[in-house]
Amino acid sequence: MYKVILQTIISLGTSPIPSWKKLAERDTSASAEFLSRFFYPLLGLTTLATFAGVLWNRKGFELEYALKNASLTLMTLFSAFFLSAYLLNKVLVRFFNQPDNLPRVQHFVGYVCSFSYVIQMIMALLPALFFVKFGLLYIPYVIWVGSESFIQIEEKNRIRFMVTTSVILFVVPIFIEKILLLLMPRLS
Numbered sequence: 001m002y003k004v005i006l007q008t009i010i011s012l013g014t015s016p017i018p019s020w021k022k023l024a025e026r027d028t029s030a031s032a033e034f035l036s037r038f039f040y041p042l043l044g045l046t047t048l049a050t051f052a053g054v055l056w057n058r059k060g061f062e063l064e065y066a067l068k069n070a071s072l073t074l075m076t077l078f079s080a081f082f083l084s085a086y087l088l089n090k091v092l093v094r095f096f097n098q099p100d101n102l103p104r105v106q107h108f109v110g111y112v113c114s115f116s117y118v119i120q121m122i123m124a125l126l127p128a129l130f131f132v133k134f135g136l137l138y139i140p141y142v143i144w145v146g147s148e149s150f151i152q153i154e155e156k157n158r159i160r161f162m163v164t165t166s167v168i169l170f171v172v173p174i175f176i177e178k179i180l181l182l183l184m185p186r187l188s
Helices: 002-014 018-025 030-057 063-095 104-123 130-149 155-183
Strands: none
Touching: 002 018, 002 030, 002 104, 002 130, 018 130, 030 063, 030 104, 063 104, 063 130, 063 155, 104 130, 130 155
């Protein structure tokens, strides 16, 4: 299962056009299967990397701080995924004349967000590799390519879709994290 996740992420990173076409051929009606075989394991790995990164990189053994960081990461990414997919689905229906297809949008958001999760894992474990954050700049291109073959956005609307989706996927996690820190100040 983890091998398939890694292959999917590498494939989307190295050759996104054929990868999106291949992913578009898969059945996207089984949202529960996608969540249990792709998203949840990736979310778990990201949370585990955050936990291990705090223990590894901070002086002293700060288990409480590591648990708080891992909890914040888990709650943020979990909530952001579902809220982003919901918002993007509503945007697609209202502004891009697409059918209401939340499971397909969840697949799209999950595949696109996998890059930011991998970057977050690397940054948690190896913070000295700060330049890895520049990999986030590749996400709009992945959205652009996926908009054609996976979501079937018309050519004239692809830039608007890419910008809208990028804003949703970058802003929603930040917004949720700020709300969680506001509601539970001891997490920070």
